[in-house]
Amino acid sequence: MRLLFIGDVVGKAGRAVVLAELPKLRAAYALDFVVVNGENAAGGFGITEAICDDLLNAGADCVTLGNHAFDQREALVFIERQPRLIRPANYPKGTPGRGANLIESASGARVLVVNLLGRVFLDALDDPFATIERELAACPLGTACDAAVIDFHAEATSEKQAFAWFVDGRASLVVGTHTHVPTADARILPGGAAYMSDAGMTGDYDSVIGMEKDEPVRRFTTRLPTSRFEPASGPATLCGVAVETNAQGLAVKVAPVRIGGALAPARPDFW
Incomplete structure (x- = not known):
């Protein structure tokens, strides 16, 4: 299978580059399945139903979230009726929505998508290691699903790397x-899991992690908040990672993807 994961879409600029580039990428590379992280898509904080629909209509098969999953209050309602919108699985029991889902691709392949939040330097939720153990046991790669994609929304690279080693051999990405x-x-770990510590944001890199520069700089230098964070609105870079899997659902090829905006371009050479 050919999988594409697109990193955190930030604001209008990030949405614009996804809507412009994703249909072309699906057609040019005959992509089997696309996951987009949309947790910053609505003004940098959360997601709305209209934006989620736009991303799905542009070619995403699934939209994942993160620590800003419910910053837009409407998400508490519409996530229940949108099976392709996935919030972190280690939220407490009773949280609206689902943290994992088995989604069928256009070609009929079954793809397990799981979203999890790390606990280092973030609000401590349920143990992501124990949570993924349950999810993978319930839907094992190669038997119950043809591919397994895990979006680990976390701050610390040490936690991300430990998590990847923990599931190596049981996940595609x-x-x-x-x-x-x-x-x-x-890279591809010895057991066949493709790994990348961070896919990068899909947004304007003439910014501070996607936000207009002045307010973040002011807060770092004065320690005083003076206005709201606003997403940067210049030309955006689409960032992500491309993976090709074998018949067992394990990765055989992986490469970064960067299109447009300020960063050096990168496309997989195996498609």
Whole structure:
């Protein structure tokens, strides 16, 4: 299978580059399945139903979230009726929505998508290691699903790397989100899990992690908040990771993806 994961979409600029580029990517590379992290898509904080629908209509098969999952209050309601919107699975019992789902691709392949929040430097939720153990036991790769994609929304690279080693051999892709900076460590672990510490944000990099520069700089230098954070609105870079899997659902190829905006371009050479 050919999988594409697109990192945290930030604001209008991030949405614009996804809507412009994703249909072309699906057609050019005959992609089987696309996951987009949309937790910053609505003004940098959360997601709305209209934005979720736009991302799905542009070619995403699934939209994942993170620590801003419910910043837009309407998400508490519409997430219940949108099975392709996935919030972190280690939220407490009773949280609206679902943290994992088995989604059928256009070609009929079954893809397990799981979203999890890390606990280092973030609000401590349920144990992500114990949570993924349950999810993978309930839907094992190669028997119950043809591919398994895990969006690990976490701050610390140590936690992300430990998590990837924990599930190696049982997942097709473990990709970090949240820090909004693409890492240079895309690789395949010995058991066949593709890994990248952070997919990077899809947004304007002439910014501070997607936000207009003045307010973050002011807060760091004066320790005083003077206005709201606003998403940067310049040309955006689409960032993510591309994976090709074998018949067992394990990764055989992985590469970063960067299109447009300020960062050096990168496309997989195996498609």
